[in-house]
Amino acid sequence: MTIETRSPSDSAIKAIAARIDRPLVLVGMMGVGKSTIGRKLAQLLALPFRDADDEIEKAAQLSITEIFERFGEAHFRDGERRVLARLIAGPPRVIATGGGAFINEQTRQLILERCISVWLDAEIEILAARVSRGRDRPLLRGQDPLAVLARLADQRNPIYAEAHLIVRSATGPHDEVVERIVSGLVESGAWPASAL
Ligand code: S3P
Secondary structure: OEOOOOOOOHHHHHHHHHHOOOOEEEEOOOOOOHHHHHHHHHHHHOOOEEEHHHHHHHHHOOOHHHHHHHHOHHHHHHHHHHHHHHHHHOOOOEEEOOOOHHHOHHHHHHHHHHOEEEEEOOOHHHHHHHHHHOOOOHHHOOOOHHHHHHHHHHHHHHHHOOOOEEEOOOOOOHHHHHHHHHHHHHHOOOOOHHHO
């Protein structure tokens, strides 16, 4: 389901927060704002928040850039899969994933079966402008961000589209994106049946 509505009432927010019995997982391309939006969403719903990239760095005692440099992408993906499995097995909370996490089939199946997933989608040009200003991302190093993001979006968007909820043009003001997610949760019949 694609989310377009806005401004859920306080009582609707409370009602939806009370019904959330599983992790709420944000997926989508780098630069879309999963971490910032995730933190705000968690605050609104009075849920804990975890950032999967931060958890990977904590577990490895290395930055993501260092993991890529020292051990390569395959090693990073393996750690990412294990960290996500641990986070998903935990209590209901909001989880921001790294852009590649949902692309891993095992992780995706876990998320689709045990979580409520939300794809934050955005125009590539906006993402490219954002990542150029943002933190170091190994997949973009020394490359044209627009070209890399366009290639990744081609590969990944059909997979992100499997998420339970879709928020298009998710690069507006963060509070507005959070409201659109909550509205989608309130109105959606797209949750896994057992969450209803
Ligand atoms: C990646 C996205 C990054 C990080 C790593 C790989 C990707 O996370 O996990 O650099 O494959 O798209 P963000 O989406 O938080 O930037």
